[in-house]
Amino acid sequence: MSLPGWQALHAELESQGVSVVTVALDIDPNKARPWIEAASPTHPSLIDTAHVTNELFGFNNVPMAVWIDESGTLVRPAESASIEARDTDAPIPDGLPERVQELIGEARKIPDIGAQYRGAIMDWVANGAKSEFALSPAEVVEASHPRDKNNAEAAANFELGQHLFTTVGKHAAVPFWRAAHALDPANWTYKRQAWTIETTPEGEPSDMMQPPTETYEGNWLDDVRAAGGGENYVTKPAFLTQETP
Amino acid sequence: MILSELTVSAADFETRTGWAAKPEGLCKGDICVPAPEAALDDGRLDITSVADKLAMPLVHDTATDTYALGPEGLGHSLTTAVAPNLVLPNANDDDNPFLLSSLHGRKVLLVAWASW
Numbered sequence: 095m096s097l098p099g100w101q102a103l104h105a106e107l108e109s110q111g112v113s114v115v116t117v118a119l120d121i122d123p124n125k126a127r128p129w130i131e132a133a134s135p136t137h138p139s140l141i142d143t144a145h146v147t148n149e150l151f152g153f154n155n156v157p158m159a160v161w162i163d164e165s166g167t168l169v170r171p172a173e174s175a176s177i178e179a180r181d182t183d184a185p186i187p188d189g190l191p192e193r194v195q196e197l198i199g200e201a202r203k204i205p206d207i208g209a210q211y212r213g214a215i216m217d218w219v220a221n222g223a224k225s226e227f228a229l230s231p232a233e234v235v236e237a238s239h240p241r242d243k244n245n246a247e248a249a250a251n252f253e254l255g256q257h258l259f260t261t262v263g264k265h266a267a268v269p270f271w272r273a274a275h276a277l278d279p280a281n282w283t284y285k286r287q288a289w290t291i292e293t294t295p296e297g298e299p300s301d302m303m304q305p306p307t308e309t310y311e312g313n314w315l316d317d318v319r320a321a322g323g324g325e326n327y328v329t330k331p332a333f334l335t336q337e338t339p
Numbered sequence: 340m341i342l343s344e345l346t347v348s349a350a351d352f353e354t355r356t357g358w359a360a361k362p363e364g365l366c367k368g369d370i371c372v373p374a375p376e377a378a379l380d381d382g383r384l385d386i387t388s389v390a391d392k393l394a395m396p397l398v399h400d401t402a403t404d405t406y407a408l409g410p411e412g413l414g415h416s417l418t419t420a421v422a423p424n425l426v427l428p429n430a431n432d433d434d435n436p437f438l439l440s441s442l443h444g445r446k447v448l449l450v451a452w453a454s455w
Binding site for chain 2: 096097100103111112113114115116117118119120123125126127129130135136137138139140141142144146147149150151152153156157158159160161162163164165166167168169171172175215218219222230231232234235236238239240241242243245246247248249250251253254257258261262266270283286287289290299300301302304
């Protein structure tokens with residue numbers, strides 16, 4: 095979990111007119127709070143039980159971020175965000191179940207964007223609108239995720255499921271979450287949130303493995319593979335997809 | 340947006356969706372969509388009309404007679420680069436919700452994460 099890293103960045107940049115705001119996309123606030131308390135944040139630490147930031151900004155996986163300038167204008171749309179390097183070379187421990195080994199292997203293919211992404215933030219902080227990483231309003235809208243009728247309908251189904259999960263119970267939510275998954279299969283927040291709830295024992299921390307269930311057609315490992323593998327799991331910022339000269 | 344009936348106060352609608360009811364229509368940032376039938380005369384909006392004009396899907400649960408109005412399906416997840424005034428609970432301040440507008444004048448990195 096990267097909250098301590100984002101808190102450190104906030105502390106580093108606060109005096110330069112920059113605020114980090116983190117938002118937990120968690121239906122159950124009590125799942126998010128232990129992580130927040132452990133990070134002792136001084137930055138605003140929001141809890142988004144209905145995933146409204148998915149609708150308002152396009153967060154369809156985590157971690158993702160948007161950049162907003164001093165006038166309240168977005169200068170980068172929702173895209174994968176990381177500021178820390180990951181250790182992807184450590185050997186996978188022996189004796190793990192085969193499926194877990196495969197899952198770790200797929201997760202390690204997720205591109206490590208930490209160094210370049212942090213560098214881009216620092217360039218924006220130093221140069222503002224002149225930064226090559228700050229997009230124009232038209233570019234931001236154009237670069238934001240496509241949202242067609244099905245994507246919008248998926249969001250409505252997800253939120254109705256979230257509301258019913260809280261007010262009625264899981265059985266009432268499942269049909270709407272299944273619909274959301276079918277309507278917008280590229281949205282990982284709808285899927286991971288529902289899978290986690292399905293497989294996490296009561297009172298336990300969230301289930302990161304998200305294995306197959308009888309309730310949902312998908313699961314983390316098979317869906318990541320179907321989407322092209324860990325390499326394609328994130329929305330890479332466009333500046334990372336261009337060839338470096 | 341969760342609804343128990345097919346009208347909503349314009350203020351609540353703006354807080355949740357970023358779309359404001361103005362004389363020229365429903366507006367988000369610099370984008371306005373004419374919607375003369377949407378505004379009711381008591382500061383409320385007709386959801387059926389809003390849904391039609393902004394391509395917002397309306398999903399209904401018959402068991403509880405509850406509606407969910409989805410976001411605008413106008414082509415992109417961002418209709419405008421003007422950030423909506425996000426309002427959410429802040430775990431650092433249980434008494435006061437966070438308003439994105441409170442950080443006007445600063446650069447903001449809004450970062451999504453989850454426990455899962």
